[in-house]
Amino acid sequence: MKSEQSDFFKHLFGGEKSLPKSEKKILVLSYSQISTYQQCSLKYKFQYMEKRPSKPSPHLDFGNTIHNTLKEFHQNFDLRKASPFRSNPAPKGTDASDEYWGTSNGVNLEDLLELYEKNWVAEGYESREQEEEFRREGERMLKNYYQTAIKNPNLPLYLEESFKFRIGDCEIWGKIDRIDRLPDGEWEIIDYKAGKRRIKQVGLEADLNLLEIDESFQLSLYYLGCKNKFEKVPEKVSLYYLKYNQKISAARRPEQLRDVERIVDQVASQIREKKFEPKKGPLCPWCSYKELCPAFKEALL
Numbered sequence: 001m002k003s004e005q006s007d008f009f010k011h012l013f014g015g016e017k018s019l020p021k022s023e024k025k026i027l028v029l030s031y032s033q034i035s036t037y038q039q040c041s042l043k044y045k046f047q048y049m050e051k052r053p054s055k056p057s058p059h060l061d062f063g064n065t066i067h068n069t070l071k072e073f074h075q076n077f078d079l080r081k082a083s084p085f086r087s088n089p090a091p092k093g094t095d096a097s098d099e100y101w102g103t104s105n106g107v108n109l110e111d112l113l114e115l116y117e118k119n120w121v122a123e124g125y126e127s128r129e130q131e132e133e134f135r136r137e138g139e140r141m142l143k144n145y146y147q148t149a150i151k152n153p154n155l156p157l158y159l160e161e162s163f164k165f166r167i168g169d170c171e172i173w174g175k176i177d178r179i180d181r182l183p184d185g186e187w188e189i190i191d192y193k194a195g196k197r198r199i200k201q202v203g204l205e206a207d208l209n210l211l212e213i214d215e216s217f218q219l220s221l222y223y224l225g226c227k228n229k230f231e232k233v234p235e236k237v238s239l240y241y242l243k244y245n246q247k248i249s250a251a252r253r254p255e256q257l258r259d260v261e262r263i264v265d266q267v268a269s270q271i272r273e274k275k276f277e278p279k280k281g282p283l284c285p286w287c288s289y290k291e292l293c294p295a296f297k298e299a300l301l
């Protein structure tokens with residue numbers, strides 16, 4: 001498999017210099033843009049070509065709060081120095097030694113929750129009650145995350161690390177939530193999921209096939225982004241479902257990486273051909289552009 005993978009990389013990256021000079025203008029795409037196009041190409045046009053503002057969304061603001069909190073937490077604290085007792089009063093008859101309080105760089109659950117408060121974005125919620133419901137859910141998720149994180153010896157190497165690379169006439173860019181160095185020196189890509197999506201299957205590599213295709217596609221893109229930027233092939237890619245405090249990991253297979261090229265080419269050609277058709281779906285009632293959308297208006301008649 002290794003040689004098949006390296007042939008593929010030679011084709012995708014090493015071969016880039018030998019590609020014939022393209023007449024086409026470079027199209028810049030991210031995972032979100034590609035997945036929005038796949039969800040509804042008219043929505044893509046409104047959002048990314050006409051740059052119409054989207055409506056505030058509690059899920060978006062909540063996701064940003066959680067991502068920013070975890071980024072700052074790992075940037076500022078070394079979890080190997082966790083001090084679980086610091087928030088309790090010192091036991092009677094003892095003085096508060098370094099061992100009790102942790103070191104000056106020690107970290108405590110309160111540090112994480114303080115960052116959560118600092119990063120809270122109050123816009124986008126429909127009511128005070130809804131905001132409080134999200135706030136409590138975030139606190140529960142972070143408490144569970146912390147308990148797991150302090151037992152994890154892996155060190156985050158990069159946080160919110162951006163990348164870009166070429167596929168044909170497209171420049172793909174993105175940001176990886178986290179890249180860890182594993183105890184054996186290999187790398188792991190981690191993408192946090194703060195939403196309420198259910199896990200259909202957990203654990204085994206084969207089960208990842210049962211996850212929604214867009215998530216698998218996202219991880220393949222990030223894998224290639226990491227490989228291209230650092231010339232390091234990650235050993236595994238993971239989705240961390242914070243709601244369930246559950247991380248699902250898998251390796252990438254060459255066919256999944258070839259799919260990236262196929263999907264990018266397909267979406268890019270349709271964008272270049274200006275194919276922007278509405279595609280109605282269960283998310284239409286929450287679409288920021290439904291008032292502009294002929295298909296949505298028609299459905300209401």
Ligand code: SF4
Pocket residue numbers: 040041042043278279280281283284285287288289290293294295296
């Ligand atoms: S309302 Fe639905 S069909 Fe219309 S643009 Fe939005 S997602 Fe597309």
